[in-house]
Amino acid sequence: MSTSASDRDHLIAASLSLVAIAGLHLDGWAHANRPGLETFFTPWHAVLYSGFVLSAAWLILLGVRLGGRSAGAVAWWSALPKAYKSGIVGVAIFAAGGAGDMLWHTLFGVETGVDALLSPTHLVLLVGGMLVFSSPAVAAARDFTGRWPGVAAIALSTASIAGAGAFFLSYLEVFQWPRASQLYVPNGANEGSAVLGFGGYLANTAAIVVAILLLRRFLARPPLGVLTAVTAVVAIGGAAFTEFAYPEPIVGAILGAVAADVALAVLPWPWDRWLVLGALAPLAIWSGQLIGVEVGVGIGWTVELWAGVVALCSLAGLSLALLTRPRDVSTARRDEPVTTEATLVG
Numbered sequence: 001m002s003t004s005a006s007d008r009d010h011l012i013a014a015s016l017s018l019v020a021i022a023g024l025h026l027d028g029w030a031h032a033n034r035p036g037l038e039t040f041f042t043p044w045h046a047v048l049y050s051g052f053v054l055s056a057a058w059l060i061l062l063g064v065r066l067g068g069r070s071a072g073a074v075a076w077w078s079a080l081p082k083a084y085k086s087g088i089v090g091v092a093i094f095a096a097g098g099a100g101d102m103l104w105h106t107l108f109g110v111e112t113g114v115d116a117l118l119s120p121t122h123l124v125l126l127v128g129g130m131l132v133f134s135s136p137a138v139a140a141a142r143d144f145t146g147r148w149p150g151v152a153a154i155a156l157s158t159a160s161i162a163g164a165g166a167f168f169l170s171y172l173e174v175f176q177w178p179r180a181s182q183l184y185v186p187n188g189a190n191e192g193s194a195v196l197g198f199g200g201y202l203a204n205t206a207a208i209v210v211a212i213l214l215l216r217r218f219l220a221r222p223p224l225g226v227l228t229a230v231t232a233v234v235a236i237g238g239a240a241f242t243e244f245a246y247p248e249p250i251v252g253a254i255l256g257a258v259a260a261d262v263a264l265a266v267l268p269w270p271w272d273r274w275l276v277l278g279a280l281a282p283l284a285i286w287s288g289q290l291i292g293v294e295v296g297v298g299i300g301w302t303v304e305l306w307a308g309v310v311a312l313c314s315l316a317g318l319s320l321a322l323l324t325r326p327r328d329v330s331t332a333r334r335d336e337p338v339t340t341e342a343t344l345v346g
Contacts, residue, residue, distance in 0.1 A: 005062060005081050007145055010153035013058055013087070014136035017160040018233075020051025020129065024167055025237040028116075049098060055132050056091040059084050083138035090131025097124030114171045126168055133160040134214065141218035154215065155229035162211035163233040169207060172200040175238035178249055178293040183300035194301065198309055205282045205313040206320065208234055212277065213324045221273045224265045231257035231285055248296030249289045256288025257281070278321025282313035 026047055059080070067079030077085065101121040116122060137157035140150045170176070179197030182190055208230050212222060235250045244250070260280050269276050290306050293299055299306055 005066065005084070005139060005143070007140065007147055007149035007153060009062055010136045010140035011149045011156070013055065013062075013084075013139075014153040014156035014160070016051055016055040016058055017133045017136065018051075018156050020048055020055065021133070021160045021163045021167075021233065021237070023048030023051050024129075024164065025240050028167060028170065029240045029243070052091065052094055052098075052129070052132065055087070056095075059087050059091065059135075063088075081139045081142070083135045083142065086138075087132045087135030090128045090135070092128070094125055094128030094132065097121055097128055101125060117168050117171060123168075126164060129164055130161060133157060133164060137161070137215065138218070141215050144219060151223045151225060154223055155226045158211050158215065158226055159229040159233040161214070162207045162230045163237050165207040165211065166204055166234045166238060169203040170238060170241065172196065172203040173238045173241065174200040174204055174289065175235050175246070175250060175253075176242045178246055178297060180290060180293050180299050180301045180306055181297045184302055184305055194305060197301075198312070201282075201286055201309050201313050202316055204234060204238075205286075205316050208285070209278055209281060209317045209320050212281075213274065213321060216274045216324060217326070222264055222277050224261055227261045227264070227277065227281055228254065228257045235289075246293075246296055249292035252288035252290070252292025252295070253285050254288070256284040256286070259288070260284035272325070275318065275321045275325070277317075279314050279318040282317040283310060286310045286313055 023045070027042070027045060030042060060076075062084065063076035063080045067076035077088075080088070101119075101124075104119065104121045134157065137154045140153040140157070144150060144154075166173070174197065179193055179200065182193055184190065184194055208227075211230055212226060215222065215226070232254050235253045239246065239250050260277075260283075263280065263284075264273055264277055287310055290299065290310065
C-alpha cells in the first residue's frame with residue numbers, strides 16, 4: 001500500500017477537474033446557442049456534474065488508500081495531503097451549491113444571459129470548484145519531482161482554475177468575438193465597446209496570470225508548458241460560446257504563450273522569473289491574439305488602443321506578480337515571528 005500521493009495520483013485528479021471544466025463550457029455554449037433551454041437535466045450538466053462526482057470519488061479513494069481501508073474515516077482524512085483536504089471541502093461546497101442550483105432553477109427557471117454568471121448558486125459552485133481544481137496543482141507543487149506526470153498535473157489543474165475564472169468573466173470575453181476589429185472613432189457611438197474590450201483583456205490577463213502565480217509559493221520557477229496549457233483552455237473555452245467563429249485570435253494567443261513559455265525556460269533572465277512571467281505572458285499572448293485578429297478580420301482600433309492595451313496588460317501582470325512576491329524573511333524584525341503565508345488552499 002502506498003503511503004504518499006504520487007505524480008500519477010495528482011495527474012488523475014487534475015484530469016478529472018478538466019472534465020468538469022469541459023462540462024462547464026459545454027453548458028455555457030448550450031445556454032448561448034440553444035434557445036428555450038428550460039431544464040436542469042441536460043447533457044451538458046451531466047458532463048459538468050460527472051466531473052465533480054468523479055473528482056470527489058477519486059479524492060475519497062485516495063484518502064482510503066493512504067489511510068488504510070480498515071482505519072476509518074478519521075485516518076483517511078488525516079492521511080490526505082493538505083491540499084486535497086481543501087479539495088474535499090470544495091466538493092462539499094459544490095454539492096450544496098448543486099442542490100441549491102437545482103432548486104433555484106425549479107423556482108425561477110434557467111438563466112439564459114449574463115444573469116447566469118451572477119446567479120448566487122452558480123457562485124457557490126464556483127467557490128467549491130476552485131477548491132477542487134486547485135488541489136492537484138498545489139499538491140503536486142508541494143512535492144514537485146520535475147517528472148512529466150507532475151508537471152502535467154500542475155498544468156491541467158492550473159488551466160482548470162483559469163478556465164473557471166475566465167468562464168465567470170465571460171461577459172468580458174475577448175475570444176468570443178474580437179472587439180478590436182470594430183472601427184474606433186474617438187468619442188463615437190462604439191467607444192463603449194472599446195472600453196468593454198479593454199476590460200476583457202484585463203480580466204483575461206488576471207484569470208491567466210493569477211492562476212499561475214498560485215504556484216510561486218512552492219516553486220522557484222514556472223514549469224515549462226503551464227502557461228501554454230492555461231492560455232489554451234482560456235482561449236478555446238471562451239471561443240466555444242460563439243462556436244469558434246474567429247479561430248485566428250485563438251491560434252495567435254496560444255502561439256504567443258508558447259513563445260513566452262520557451263523564453264522563460266531558455267533565456268538566462270537576471271530577474272525573478274515569476275516577475276518576468278507577469279510582464280511577458282500578457283505581452284506575448286495579447287500580441288499574438290491581436291495579430292490573429294488582424295489576419296482574420298482586421299483591426300479597427302487605432303495603434304494607440306491596441307498597443308496601449310498590450311502595454312497595460314503587461315503592466316497589470318507585472319503588478320500582480322509584484323503583489324504576490326513572498327516577503328524576504330531575512331528583512332523581518334528579530335522579535336517578529338516568521339509564519340507561513342495564509343492562503344485560500346493548500
